[in-house]
Amino acid sequence: MEERLQKILSAAGVTSRRGAEQYLLAERVTVNGRTASLGDKADPERDEIRVDGAPLTRAEKRTYLMLNKPRGYVTTLSDEKGRKTVAQLVRSCGARVWPVGRLDLDSEGLLLMTDDGALTHRLIHPSHEVEKEYHVWVSGDAGKALPVLRGPITLDGVPLRPAQVELLGREGGVYILSVVIHEGKNRQVRRMCALAGLTVRRLRRVREGTLHLGDLPPGRWRPLTAEELSQLGNV
Secondary structure: OOEEHHHHHHHOOOOOHHHHHHHHHOOOEEEOOEEOOOOOEEOOOOOOEEEOOEEOOOOOOOOEEEEEEOOOOEOOOOOOOOOOEHHHHOHHHOOOOEEOOOOOOOOEEEEEEEOOHHHHHHHHOHHHOOOEEEEEEEEOOHHHHHHHHHOOOEEOOEEOOOOEEEEEEEEOOEEEEEEEEOOOOOOHHHHHHHHOOOEEEEEEEEEEOOEEOOOOOOOOEEEOOHHHHHHHOOO
16 A cells, blocks of 8 residues: 555654655655655555665564553663562563653653654654653742743753743642653753752653643553554654
């Protein structure tokens, strides 16, 4: 079946769909010996597709999971201290997958796990600036803290892009914030809150890029849908 070359190159793990557009514009792709153009289609089962002169090989079947990481689990495949790991939560998936990025021991929420190295690189590389949204339960003076969190902040000597911060509600003396960041520095949201005079009581990641945690129960995982995978291919 014929498909757009961008989709074929992305499915083969060569690059993202946006990256494939650049390959085509740079005349790096040929189909049956002819230079391909943006918008061209091909049948990977019938046509000879080459990138930089090398034949295109179909990607191995990959595994893509969304896990709702609970507190008390480390985001590693093994732990020298004997702590519980996220690998233990997904061991029934039938593949050796690794976490994309990290959530610290006391944090919870959306964690993507895969065996796709190219996608992992695209999602964690700073140049792609994939948004990450957290719900954060904090104590302290939220009124004074909001302007600080929304303003210029520097961590490790590096200025951060301004965060999007909204007050979602209040439970007794604890405020619930939505914090959207683009970087992925170690314990970034906790450190930002500390600079603003807030103490984090609970932190949960609810979105990464186009992926939403939804109502997935803590400790459970599910495969990504075809639509979610298609959206990730455009990162």
